[in-house]
Amino acid sequence: MPALCRRCSARAILKRPKTGDTLCKECFFEVFELEIHQTILDSKLFRPGLRVAIGASGGKDSTVLAHVMKVLNERYKYGIDLFLLSVDEGITGYRGRFPGNGQAERNSDLYGWSMDEIVKQIGLKNNCTFCGVFRRQALDRGAMQMDVNMILTGHNADDIAETVIMNLLRGDIARLTRCTAIITGAEGTLPRAKPLKYAYEKEIVMYAYFKKLDYFSTECIYSPNAYRGYARTFLKDLESIRPRCIIDILHSGENFAVKSSVKMAVQGLCSRCGFISSQEVCKACILLDGLNRGLPRLAVAGKIKKVNRVFAVSTSQRSVESASGDSGSPLTDDKQKPEAEVA
């Protein structure tokens, strides 16, 4: 009972989770690429001459993204220049191999701390917070050094549906309205776009499998993000019952209407490093300050008030220091000796 391709009646190799259609290998490649092209057209993502960095971890999503972007740029003549950009978090064995000849940004170069060193300080709880915040900023900084106009990331439909569920459960209305957008950050730093936002993880993995794309599937040696893990397991269980649910959740997220009377955090710039932030001081600076003071747990979850108090003190100290000729920038400061805990 071989299933047949819905488009050309050849032998089908895949059942599409989004539609339930059965497709042969060639039609699958065509439809998968065409949908991404359509996403790019609908959101008017590119204009000729644009310099575009692909955030390339070397994992399945960014590998497929890099491949598809090269194919589409040639086939549909977007006229954009594509670059690969990778961040080395400094996790032993995790980024042993870099994809292609892309530029690599090292956490330890940018922040004075590798993830290995951070985990030594903070242990295995909350370390993903540091990694995520630093990696995100490192990607921006790398892209600015490369003088590109836009960063593409490999976020897929499953990732975004997970994020919708997480933000819903946390009651984070500001992120809930932002997380489904195809382009973010356009006002402050470099715009980031997600051309794979409607692509199912299953199809991304199948595309890589049938195209024989080689990707990195080493697991991070430090524990995975627990909260996302729960959302993910939940979503995968839902998908096994009704595959369409992922795209449905994504669409629900896109169509969330927030009353205009709801007070939202306004995104501004970090007063210390100038990066985009919804707080006075951005999360990366807060985390980094905690590390440099030997109080790394300071900035993690639910301690914002305390952090602000500590910061008030540290800023006044800093102004004294700079008056006495210390001009170290907050991002390149050498590790300082732990100070006594304030408050």
Added chain:
Amino acid sequence: MAVIHVEFAGGVELLFDNVKKLTIPLECVGGDTASKENKILTIKDLLQRLRQSYLKQRPELFLQGDSIKPGILVVINDCDWELMGGPDYALAPGDTVVFISTLHGG
């Protein structure tokens, strides 16, 4: 001798001591009793055999109950198992079954 080829990719191999390919004699898939009864062997039987003899760590990352953990794709002879009858697919000599995790970062 009739055999089944099994491959692991996308991170599933980490649960099998980094073994990426296995060749299992078809008669071993169902264990002793099954081969005597000449029963039809399915993917379900293969999963049990893998759990009993090959799975090295954290079985909950490979199986959920008696079935495959959602998020691990199964490809039988280069075809999505959902088109082949899923866990009830009857194994034939020379079949290649690939397990690919989608659960690792990307």
